[in-house]
Amino acid sequence: MPGIQQVRRKSRAVLRKSGLAPSGPVYGRLVDAGRSLPIPASARVAVSTAVLRRPWKVPVRFDRLLVGAQGGWTAREFAERTDDLLWPSTPFLDGPHVALLRLADEVPGLTDEQILESAYGRLGLRCIKAGGNYFGGTDEAGVLAAARAFVARYRGEAGPAEDEALRPQQSGPQxxxxxxxxxxxDRYQILDGHHRLAIAAMNGADGADVVAKWLPVTTPLQDLLLKMSWLDGTHELYQPIGAPELESGWTTVRQCTDRLAKMDAFLGERGIAAGRYLDVASCYGWFVARMAERGFDAGGIERDPLAVPLGQAVYGLPDGAVATGDAVEFLGGHDPARWDVVSCFSLLHHFVLGRGPVSAEELIRLLDRATGRVLFFDTGQDNEAWFAESLRGWDPPRVERFLREHTGFDEIVDLGPDEDARPPYEDNYSRHLFACVRTA
Structure with a gap:
């Protein structure tokens, strides 16, 4: 029953955006909250051990682990304090603890400068700068002491663990x-034990038996994605994001690489290798990042302000690369032919369906006006199950006629369909990409 499914989807979206659903943004904070309760640490650990932890150990491979809590803060708190959205998305084997031991193997006589410049040294200094300490250390000397003690344990140069005085925040041998x-x-976040796991990994183990909490956590990246306006709280990615916790359980709806390959080939044929580029409705900013890599002065316009920090974190977009606001107002507020290359994917059909502030004809005229040389364009079509009735008649020939009738481009070239018609959306997409060219 499509009606019931739509109601369920909307209700789940409301819960997720409010943060009350088990995968919503507030859920992760509630899971973290126990660690911040104003009760003695010993009492908190006792409650956690008795109620929140599974009473048995589980085997976990190291390549399934993500780095986590640091400096006495949860992974989320540390990410917020250090403005590092992707810290809790970092694979453990790529993290600073393993990296320091690898460096110690490569450079037996590590200098203070090498330690402080390493990812591990920077981690300790970040903890201090964020307002805390690193295993009791509050300056470079403290970070160096922690690092050298860690390397000594790895090399077997330290005394028995039972005889060592524990540093603040350091776990005991038991x-x-x-x-x-x-x-x-299918990933786990480390709450305690980064150093012990790193030593085990560097000694050749591929996993360890660990104690797992009952309640799952979410990463800040997951939370941000679930708040994005166009996702309705679903586990879907509209553009590719390379984060380990998104590899399973999250569907990449738009492959993007298929469109980019067509764009690359067409621009290469036409000898266009640089210039200004604009992606209209740029989503996370994937196309902006890829076109910048190709040498274009690339930017985007996106209605959701959350897209800006997301694109900066996952694609390394600089400040100002993506503007936020209404695409119609943005396009109308700039000079004609400001951008050499423009792209606009999967936006026009919303205007055809009456969801935009202007008509579909006015939107395409604005895109025409903004484009100096090439507009790459696609839209929803009637071959898609969800548009079979509402967009009846909007097949590729109709889209091409629409472009010819309402723009002044010299050429309209059909570059073929996308490759997004795959489960669970095998009955949708296959939208044709058009290159609209101005030759004069």
Missing amino acids: DPVLVAPVRGS
């Missing part, structure tokens, strides 16, 4: 390595 499952994925 404490278990503690992890939490990451919701919607």
